Amino acid sequence: MIGISKIKAGGHVYSVEYVDVVEPFMQRIGQVNLLTHEIRIHKDMAISKQEEVLLHELVHIICDLCKFDMSEEDTGRFGVVLHQIWKDNPDLFSREELPE
């Protein structure tokens, strides 16, 4: 598991759970409940895939907050690219000072 148990977005705290079954009777690897602020991630995936799915669910939250009408396919592509950028720039938000 990637060890992230909470994410704050739009002033709300979303809990993150790593589970064996995301949604009974449906084959899902991740899900966000925008009413209860719960994110469920399938725990039997590679760490990088869990990260990608978590960002995918975060994109759903962003779309809800911004009232963007993004398709599931577009949400998927956006999550993948966001994950790639995040992984390729791990220090993006950790710099104390910007270089001159």
Ligand SMILES: [Zn+2]
């Ligand atoms: Zn989705």
